[in-house]
Structures are given as C-alpha cells and as structure tokens.
Amino acid sequence: MMRFSRSVLRIRSTCLPTPPQLNLLPLPQGSKRLDLPPVLGELVGGVVVGVSALHLLMFPENGALATDSVIMTILQAIGNLSPEAVTSIFQSQSEVISVLAELGVIILLFEIGLESDLRELGKVGYQATIVACVGVAVPFGAGTAGLMWLFDVPVIPAIFAGAALTATSIGITSKVLSELGCLKSREGQIIVGAAVIDDVLGIIILAVVASLAKTGEVDVLNVIYLIISASVFLIGSILLGKFFNKTFIAIADKLQTRGKLVIPAITFAFFMAFLANAIHLEAILGAFAAGLVLDETDKRKELDQQVIPIADILVPIFFVTVGAKADLSVLNPAIPSNREGLIIATFLIVVAIFGKVVTGWSIFGKTPINRLAIGVGMIPRGEVGLVFAGIGSASGVLSKPLEAAIIIMVILTTFLAPPFLRFAFKSSVEPAEQADSVG
Amino acid sequence: MMRFSRSVLRIRSTCLPTPPQLNLLPLPQGSKRLDLPPVLGELVGGVVVGVSALHLLMFPENGALATDSVIMTILQAIGNLSPEAVTSIFQSQSEVISVLAELGVIILLFEIGLESDLRELGKVGYQATIVACVGVAVPFGAGTAGLMWLFDVPVIPAIFAGAALTATSIGITSKVLSELGCLKSREGQIIVGAAVIDDVLGIIILAVVASLAKTGEVDVLNVIYLIISASVFLIGSILLGKFFNKTFIAIADKLQTRGKLVIPAITFAFFMAFLANAIHLEAILGAFAAGLVLDETDKRKELDQQVIPIADILVPIFFVTVGAKADLSVLNPAIPSNREGLIIATFLIVVAIFGKVVTGWSIFGKTPINRLAIGVGMIPRGEVGLVFAGIGSASGVLSKPLEAAIIIMVILTTFLAPPFLRFAFKSSVEPAEQADSVG
Numbered sequence: 001m002m003r004f005s006r007s008v009l010r011i012r013s014t015c016l017p018t019p020p021q022l023n024l025l026p027l028p029q030g031s032k033r034l035d036l037p038p039v040l041g042e043l044v045g046g047v048v049v050g051v052s053a054l055h056l057l058m059f060p061e062n063g064a065l066a067t068d069s070v071i072m073t074i075l076q077a078i079g080n081l082s083p084e085a086v087t088s089i090f091q092s093q094s095e096v097i098s099v100l101a102e103l104g105v106i107i108l109l110f111e112i113g114l115e116s117d118l119r120e121l122g123k124v125g126y127q128a129t130i131v132a133c134v135g136v137a138v139p140f141g142a143g144t145a146g147l148m149w150l151f152d153v154p155v156i157p158a159i160f161a162g163a164a165l166t167a168t169s170i171g172i173t174s175k176v177l178s179e180l181g182c183l184k185s186r187e188g189q190i191i192v193g194a195a196v197i198d199d200v201l202g203i204i205i206l207a208v209v210a211s212l213a214k215t216g217e218v219d220v221l222n223v224i225y226l227i228i229s230a231s232v233f234l235i236g237s238i239l240l241g242k243f244f245n246k247t248f249i250a251i252a253d254k255l256q257t258r259g260k261l262v263i264p265a266i267t268f269a270f271f272m273a274f275l276a277n278a279i280h281l282e283a284i285l286g287a288f289a290a291g292l293v294l295d296e297t298d299k300r301k302e303l304d305q306q307v308i309p310i311a312d313i314l315v316p317i318f319f320v321t322v323g324a325k326a327d328l329s330v331l332n333p334a335i336p337s338n339r340e341g342l343i344i345a346t347f348l349i350v351v352a353i354f355g356k357v358v359t360g361w362s363i364f365g366k367t368p369i370n371r372l373a374i375g376v377g378m379i380p381r382g383e384v385g386l387v388f389a390g391i392g393s394a395s396g397v398l399s400k401p402l403e404a405a406i407i408i409m410v411i412l413t414t415f416l417a418p419p420f421l422r423f424a425f426k427s428s429v430e431p432a433e434q435a436d437s438v439g
Numbered sequence: 440m441m442r443f444s445r446s447v448l449r450i451r452s453t454c455l456p457t458p459p460q461l462n463l464l465p466l467p468q469g470s471k472r473l474d475l476p477p478v479l480g481e482l483v484g485g486v487v488v489g490v491s492a493l494h495l496l497m498f499p500e501n502g503a504l505a506t507d508s509v510i511m512t513i514l515q516a517i518g519n520l521s522p523e524a525v526t527s528i529f530q531s532q533s534e535v536i537s538v539l540a541e542l543g544v545i546i547l548l549f550e551i552g553l554e555s556d557l558r559e560l561g562k563v564g565y566q567a568t569i570v571a572c573v574g575v576a577v578p579f580g581a582g583t584a585g586l587m588w589l590f591d592v593p594v595i596p597a598i599f600a601g602a603a604l605t606a607t608s609i610g611i612t613s614k615v616l617s618e619l620g621c622l623k624s625r626e627g628q629i630i631v632g633a634a635v636i637d638d639v640l641g642i643i644i645l646a647v648v649a650s651l652a653k654t655g656e657v658d659v660l661n662v663i664y665l666i667i668s669a670s671v672f673l674i675g676s677i678l679l680g681k682f683f684n685k686t687f688i689a690i691a692d693k694l695q696t697r698g699k700l701v702i703p704a705i706t707f708a709f710f711m712a713f714l715a716n717a718i719h720l721e722a723i724l725g726a727f728a729a730g731l732v733l734d735e736t737d738k739r740k741e742l743d744q745q746v747i748p749i750a751d752i753l754v755p756i757f758f759v760t761v762g763a764k765a766d767l768s769v770l771n772p773a774i775p776s777n778r779e780g781l782i783i784a785t786f787l788i789v790v791a792i793f794g795k796v797v798t799g800w801s802i803f804g805k806t807p808i809n810r811l812a813i814g815v816g817m818i819p820r821g822e823v824g825l826v827f828a829g830i831g832s833a834s835g836v837l838s839k840p841l842e843a844a845i846i847i848m849v850i851l852t853t854f855l856a857p858p859f860l861r862f863a864f865k866s867s868v869e870p871a872e873q874a875d876s877v878g
Contacts, residue, residue: 038696095531096538257477259751266752309745310752312698313705 046323113291128193169382485762552730567632608821
C-alpha cells in the first residue's frame with residue numbers, strides 16, 4: 001500500500017498543474033474553455049464558407065462554375081460584370097488562393113521543422129522511437145488493409161487514407177500537456193518525442209504516397225526507390241546542414257538590409273522545396289528539411305519569432321482552403337446513398353483512435369508509466385493530418401466520400417484529444433505490481 | 440565672430456556623429472559603404488531580371504508571350520511541356536506574382552502608416568507643413584506643366600508623372616540622418632515631419648490621379664469630389680480610429696489563438712483597402728489609413744515587430760515587379776528615336792531635385808537653419824515614388840518612355856540623396872546676419 005501511494009505521489013508530483021497565479025488573467029469564455037484548437041476553428045470555418053455549406057469560397061477543380069460561388073455572384077451584381085469576366089475572375093482568384101494556400105503549407109512545414117528539436121530526443125529517444133513506429137505502423141496497416149478488404153477501396157486511395165492516419169499533431173498535445181503541467185513529465189516527453197519522429201516518418205510516407213498517386217500504380221521497385229530517396233534527402237540535408245549552418249549565419253550577418261535573417265531563411269526553405277520536387281518528392285519534405293537544418297543555428301529563436309507572423313497569415317489560408325474544398329455533404333446521413341461513406345468515416349475514426357491508443361502498451365521497461373496517457377496523447381491528427389488530406393485532394397486520387405471521411409477523422413480526433421488527455425492524466429497510475437520496482 | 444562661431448557650435452552639437460564605439464562592428468564592404476538603400480537593390484534587381492535585360496521575369500500585360508520569358512523556356516525544356524501548357528502557366532504565374540506584389544504594396548503602405556507618428560509633428564508641425572506643401576506643389580506644378588507644354592504629353596500621364604515627383608521617402612532620409620546623428624536636430628525633425636505630411640498629401644494626390652486615370656478625363660467637379668472624399672476618408676478614419684482603437688485592442692486581447700494581434704490588424708488593413716476601393720479611391724489609401732489608426736494603440740510596438748517580417752517577404756516582390764515591368768531599354772541612348780524619352784527623363788530629374796531643394800528656403804523665422812540640408816533631405820523618392828510608378832504602370836496611362844523616365848528619376852534621386860545629404864550637413868551654416876538673432 002505504501003509503495004503504491006508513493007508511486008502515485010511521484011507521478012503526481014511530475015505533473016503538477018500550472019501554479020494558480022498564472023490563471024489570474026481573465027479566462028476567455030469561448031474556444032479556450034471548450035479546448036478547441038485554433039486549427040479546428042480554421043478548418044470548420046473553411047467548411048462553413050466552402051462547398052459544404054455557404055458556397056462563398058468555391059474552387060473550379062471541384063467542377064464548380066463561377067455561378068456556384070456566392071462571392072462571384074455578389075461581385076457580378078456589384079460590378080455589373082459580364083459572365084465571361086466573372087468566369088475569368090473566378091479562375092484567377094481560385095488560382096491565387098490555391099497558391100497562397102500552397103505557400104502556407106510550405107511555411108507550415110518549415111515552421112514544424114524549425115520547432116522540432118531533434119537533440120531533445122536524446123533522453124527518451126529509444127522509447128519515443130518505439131511509440132512513433134507503432135503509432136505509424138498500426139494505423140497505416142489497419143487503415144489501408146481495412147479500406148481495401150472491407151470496403152473495396154482501390155490501392156492508391158487506401159494507402160493515402162492509411163497514411164493520413166499516421167500523423168500526430170505535436171502542437172495540440174503539447175499545448176494541453178503544458179496546461180496540465182505535464183510537458184516535462186516522462187509521459188509528456190515520450191509523447192512529444194514520438195510526435196517529432198512521427199512527423200519525420202509521416203512526411204517520408206507522404207512523399208512516397210504522393211509520388212505513387214502521380215504515377216497511379218504501385219511498383220515495388222519505385223516504392224523502394226522513393227523510400228530511400230526521401231530518407232536520404234532528409235538525413236542528408238540534416239547532415240549537410242551541420243556545415244551549412246555556419247554559412248547561413250555568415251550570410252545573414254553580412255547582409256545589412258531589413259529582413260536579413262528571414263529573407264535568406266524563407267529563400268532556403270523554398271529552394272529546398274524546389275529541390276525535393278525536382279527529385280519527384282513532395283515540396284513540403286524540402287521545407288521540413290530546411291526547418292530542421294536552420295533549427296540548429298544560434299539564430300533559431302530570432303528566426304522562429306520572425307517566421308511566426310508570416311505563418312500566422314499564410315497557414316490559415318491553407319486550413320480554410322482544405323475545409324472549403326471538402327464536400328462534407330456527401331456524408332449527410334439523411335441521404336441513403338451516403339451510408340457507405342459514413343461507415344468508412346466511422347471505420348477511419350475507430351482505427352485513428354485505437355491505432356494510437358495501443359502505442360502506450362508498446363513501451364516495455366520496469367518504470368511505472370501512464371500508458372493510456374501516452375496512447376491518448378498521440379491521437380490528435382491536427383494540422384499534419386490536414387496536410388495529408390489537402391495533398392490527397394489536390395492529387396485527385398481521393399474519392400469525395402473518402403476525402404470527407406478523412407476530414408471528419410481529423411476534426412474528431414483533434415476535437416476529442418484534449419478532453420481525453422485530461423481524463424487520461426487524471427486516471428490512476430499503473431497497477432501496484434509495477435510500482436514495486438520503483439528505484 | 441563670436442556669435443557666428445557660437446551658432447556653428449550650436450548646430451554642430453545637435454548633429455554629433457554617432458559615437459565611435461558604435462562603429463567597432465566590422466564594416467560591411469558593399470552596399471552599405473556605397474549608401475545604396477535596399478529598395479534600390481530590389482528595384483535594380485528587378486530591372487536586371489525583367490524586360491530590360493535578362494527577360495527572366497516577364498508579364499503578359501506588357502504584350503510579352505510565354506516564349507519571351509527565359510524562365511518559361513527553361514520550364515518547357517525541363518518539363519517537356521506543350522506550348523499551350525506553358526502559355527497557361529505563364530498567365531497564371533504572372534497573375535500570382537502580380538497579386539503578391541499588390542499584397543506587398545498594401546502591406547507597405549500599412550507599415551508606412553504604422554510608422555508615421557502624427558503626434559511627433561507637434562514640435563515642428565508649422566514649418567514641416569510649409570516645407571511639405573511647397574515640396575508637393577513645386578514639383579507637381581513644374582513637372583505637370585513642363586511635360587504638357589514642353590513635351591506635349593497628354594494631361595493624364597503628365598499629371599501622373601507630376602504626382603510621382605511629389606513623393607518623399609522618409610525611410611532613406613531618416614536612415615542617413617540617424618547615421619549622421621542629426622535625426623533629433625531641428626533640421627532632421629523638420630525633414631521627417633515634412634516627409635510624413637508629404638506621404639499623406641502624396642497618397643491623397645495618388646488616389647485622385649489614379650481615379651482620373653480610370654475615367655480617362657479631367658472633370659473639375661470629379662477632381663473636387665475625389666480630393667474631398669480622399670481627405671474625408673483619411674481624416675475621418677483617423678478621428679473614428681481614436682474610438683476604434685480600444686475596440687481593436689479589446690478584440691486582440693480576447694483572442695486566444697496564435698497571431699491574435701497580427702491577424703486582426705492585417706484583416707483591418709485589407710478591409711480599409713477594400714473600403715477605399717469601394718468609394719473609387721486607391722486601396723493603398725485605405726491601408727495607409729489603417730496604419731495611422733493602429734499606430735495610436737498601445738500595442739503599436741508589438742504590432743510593428745510582427746508586421747515587419749511579413750513586409751520583408753512581400754514588399755520586395757512589389758519593388759522587383761516594378762523594376763521588371765519597366766522597360767528601360769526605351770531610354771537606350773544609342774538609338775536615336777529614344778532622344779525624346781531621354782530628354783523627358785533629364786527634365787524629370789532636374790525638376791525632382793530642384794523642386795525639393797527650394798523647400799528649404801520656404802522656411803521663415805529668425806532661427807538660423809541649414810536650408811540646403813532640409814531641401815536635400817526631401818529629395819529621395821524611394822519606395823513612395825515607386826508606388827506611383829507601379830500604380831501608373833498598372834493603370835496603363837503611362838507611355839513606355841514616360842514610365843521608364845519616372846523609374847530612372849526614382850533611382851537617381853534615391854541614389855544621390857545620401858551623399859548630397861552628407862555634404863549638406865557638412866557645409867557651413869547660415870550667414871552671420873541670421874546668427875545675430877540667436878536667443
């Protein structure tokens with residue numbers, strides 16, 4: 001009994017809630033109370049203005065015409081424009097928004113790379129790697145196989161949906177962990193470490209899957225080539241980056257103009273994105289690698305601070321666009337023909353949750369650990385899941401119901417993770433037989 | 440003699456050079472030594488990659504085809520594309536770059552507004568206003584009249600070119616002044632104050648002139664309506680802004696997401712730009728007004744810091760685009776038919792310099808003052824002059840030689856101002872008879 005309560009105390013003490021004086025600031029009433037992460041607001045906002053509901057923001061690649069867009073209709077009425085002029089504005093407006101969204105996702109991945117501190121992995125590297133690998137393999141395997149065998153989805157879309165299930169959003173989990181005061185706990189460090197490795201694995205998978213989508217067939221040799229080239233690209237740029245770091249800082253120090261840090265950094269990110277694209281991988285892989293490289297410099301903090309406002313402006317355009325392009329009406333339960341799409345969505349959500357929860361039980365070792373908390377901490381797909389959905393949608397391989405199912409899966413996992421995580425950290429620790437061996 | 444040297448001492452002491460210990464940092468070798476402002480680098484870079492030289496960055500509105508663009512030719516060779524595909528990429532690429540440049544100029548004017556501190560004008564407001572008004576009236580009058588009477592330029596392009604002559608770049612002058620340690624001197628404060636008022640007057644003039652360009656005719660009633668509406672819009676938004684300030688801060692404080700300051704600020708800037716456009720004025724007038732409004736909030740510094748990286752990324756796109764679109768080859772002196780364009784360019788440069796230098800002698804009062812320094816400080820057109828050139832070029836009213844002449848005028852005034860300013864501040868003070876009345 002004594003030992004059990006000691007171990008309870010130990011774990012509790014590593015997870016003290018934030019001191020009460022930090023909560024003296026007036027509490028916001030809305031989204032914060034409900035624990036809705038901002039990315040969810042942007043995505044749902046996109047759904048509301050998009051093809052699913054208000055039809056304000058429409059895109060011609062969905063087969064929409066200028067007359068389907070409410071904004072274009074208003075514009076036509078205000079400006080007294082001819083239908084041809086409106087069609088041309090609609091086309092170029094959509095092109096511009098799509099490019100801004102693409103810039104947004106590149107900046108997003110650059111920022112994720114900048115914030116992924118690979119050195120921090122040292123302490124929990126071993127266990128985080130296992131959690132990440134299980135958390136990638138189980139949802140990917142179960143999702144892809146389930147879609148192919150249970151629902152007869154063709155192989156490429158099934159792989160894409162499976163890949164979207166592998167993502168873990170580090171941002172949402174680490175925010176909740178920090179609110180609970182558990183970010184520095186062992187569980188917290190494993191979750192964050194695993195999410196970083198998960199990002200790396202996920203982006204390699206995405207690069208491979210998106211390339212498969214371009215050719216339209218799964219050739220084993222090609223898959224091997226893509227996996228090797230994506231890994232070599234990422235590891236190679238990290239290794240080369242150790243030398244390039246100093247050159248970069250020297251360039252930034254020599255420049256005497258405004259933006260002497262942020263302009264070379266963004267230029268480097270776009271150059272790496274171009275390079276990745278040139279060897280038939282995804283642009284975001286390059287941007288992510290660029291972020292990892294520049295993360296190692298002394299100017300990291302300063303750079304981070306300057307990239308944040310740029311990301312704040314461009315990244316929401318990407319999330320809103322993903323939401324606006326996804327036609328969730330194909331999952332409207334009132335229409336009988338939507339039944340299969342709804343079942344697929346339910347299947348994806350179940351795999352998404354259980355495929356990550358099991359990761360907690362992949363940790364071996366004698367230290368008692370909150371396995372449920374680790375598993376639950378890996379659940380939210382957040383922005384990374386949306387990157388998969390967005391690129392899948394742009395490649396045209398996803399059917400409308402499958403795309404909508406992925407979006408619903410991202411929304412639900414992101415929405416449910418914060419309350420689940422609070423619950424998991426409040427639940428009791430591991431059984432007493434493990435607490436016996438606390439040193 | 441005593442009095443004279445006292446006054447020399449007085450002026451010298453307000454203009455001490457920056458202490459030597461600040462110069463211990465390794466001196467950069469290139470642009471800084473040559474005093475080339477960054478905007479000049481971006482503009483000249485644009486000229487080099489644009490239609491005048493390398494033909495890398497071309498725009499269809501100049502009548503260029505996809506095959507004229509070297510980048511498109513390379514793209515076609517790499518991607519093995521059909522001519523139709525390349526034409527379509529060329530069109531949409533140009534559209535995207537133009538929109539990014541437009542976003543850049545809106546952010547630029549928003550930032551100029553944010554940095555224009557109207558309260559600072561108090562001390563030197565009276566004299567700064569006179570300097571600004573003379574510095575707007577003389578170049579505008581002389582430029583427009585000269586172009587119409589001497590060179591038979593039609594009235595609208597002549598007014599546009601005259602308007603481009605009114606600009607003063609606060610950034611370049613204040614940077615040189617601060618290097619000379621003269622920013623806080625009486626001359627420095629008058630120059631900076633006059634440049635702020637000049638911005639306000641210049642943007643009102645631009646709004647009026649650009650509206651005239653749209654209708655294509657100069658109707659006195661319309662001009663009066665435009666001047667009144669532009670002034671009312673600007674003054675009205677500043678007055679209303681005093682109340683809106685608190686609402687804005689309250690909104691930003693309530694938001695709990697990332698970018699809670701910069702997203703509402705940029706949204707407000709774009710909304711004001713839209714509003715200005717809706718009442719047939721220029722979008723940049725609205726963005727400038729938004730900057731003036733938010734400049735009054737407590738969050739000013741924080742906001743400024745976050746807008747800077749966004750401006751650093753977007754504004755250079757505008758300057759490079761202006762440079763790339765301007766065909767300076769129409770001023771090549773080797774071709775005889777270019778003679779008239781060259782004479783126009785020379786005329787504009789002479790008016791640009793003398794029209795501003797005279798402003799120094801518009802100051803009356805008994806205090807001795809370095810009149811030459813004030814006049815010279817108003818010379819650089821910099822970014823504001825380029826905004827005129829860019830909008831004039833987009834409106835299509837400027838002939839190619841006139842557009843090129845304006846660009847050359849901006850380049851030369853911006854290039855010459857820093858050395859001129861150093862010389863003017865080193866030159867002796869006002870004659871002794873004025874020094875007598877120092878009290």
